[in-house]
Amino acid sequence: MPAPAPTTDRTPTDRKFLGLLPLPERTFLADALRAETVGGVLLLLAAVAALVWANSPFGDSYESVRDLHIGPAALGLDLSIEHWAADGLLAVFFFVAGIELKRELVAGELRDPKAAALPVIAALCGMAAPALVYVLTNAAGGGSMDGWAVPTATDIAFALAVLAVIGTSLPSALRAFLLTLAVVDDLFAILIIAVFFTSDLNFAALGGAFAGLVVFWVLLRTGVRGWCVYVPLALVVWGLMYNSGVHATIAGVAMGLMLRCSRRDGERHSPGEHIEHLVRPLSAGLAVPLFALFSAGVAVTGKSIGDVFTQPVTLGVVLGLVVGKAVGIFGGTWLAARFTKAELNPDLAWPDVFAVATLAGIGFTVSLLIGELAFEGDAALTDEVKAAVLIGSLIAAVLATFLLKLRVRKYEALLAEEERDEDEDGIPDVYEQHDPEYHLRMAAIHERKAAEHREKARLAGAPRDDADSPA
Known part of the structure; x- marks a missing residue:
């Protein structure tokens, strides 16, 4: 039976859990994560x-700037700088999250229910377990249950920044798993915000x-x-959503x-991908850092x-x-793989899955x-919770760094194999293994290199030794 012809859109025949990604998905992932890493x-x-x-001698000026109110009071938008950052700028972040979710559902890892089951279960368990830990801790200590949702979220940008700082290049499958976890995580975080943090509704504004x-x-x-059509309309929708009592970031997601x-x-990119490419730098490079600047400043x-x-x-x-x-x-992934009989990439x-799970604690x-x-x-308890988020994220980052560094050579070797392109045709060789002409092309490449080696040896005046040729 002849081998199937190669195509850049097919799923590799050896597709397993954390196996090789389809080439278009891998290319899109690389572009998306590059922007996220910078952000x-x-x-x-x-x-x-x-x-x-x-925490500097100018700490009072930080509070003054953060609490400065600007905006049209007549429209109900006389907000502090901190409030504008949380409700306004993060709407851009959630707009990009909405596009990412849509793309995952129609063209990414979540489009196939069977393939999506494992990362979705892992993400759900990765939200339920932190909430349970919080509830048990506060039930035992007599604390407030109001913060149960705080530790449920994963920050993909911060996680990728940690990877960039420590110089660890994960194989694309592990990065895709982390990104899919974050996308599902964002979806349920959005639902939590919409359901549990909606104040008294203004039905006129909500209807608008x-x-x-x-x-x-x-x-x-x-x-x-x-x-010029969509941006003014988006601002109107955002303002109405804010005044409705529903958190304004929901407008961005929608x-x-x-x-x-x-x-x-005939399309190289869908409209969503094109707009995401334009807006992601604004989100990752401006909106989220400004939110962090006016939210992370705690004594x-x-x-x-x-x-x-x-x-x-x-x-x-x-x-x-x-x-x-x-x-x-980790527990959700292991159980899902066990009951669905999914095979882990050999x-x-x-332990690699556990390291990524630890990184998701940021x-x-x-x-x-x-x-x-x-x-x-x-305000006092809010600052204490912010400090706890910072410290918890820092501990998770340090633990993940230690675990990932233990396997860094393995990751580098896997990534190099993924990117190897000896025939220089723009398609990594690993995606061409089922091409019946692949080995003929590779033999021709090796013969060309051998000829170049022999010619260099001749010009250098050295005796030719075919045994030393790359062929």
């Missing part, structure tokens, strides 16, 4: 700047926001183009989900750090991120947002 480094720098500013979303959808379906993310004949003292590990609320957040995330994701091992951006919503009105 993650900026996020890290913004968080450090916030902490330094808030819904009508605006309908107009947005109709314009998309009729092929209307131009940012609009992101409406974009078409499937490619038609850090020896006493405040000690309180994080002695108060049930803050201890629950730290344990949820460090223990709950790792145990939940080049990887279960829960910066959305955890800070949920912490602000959960303890709104209690």
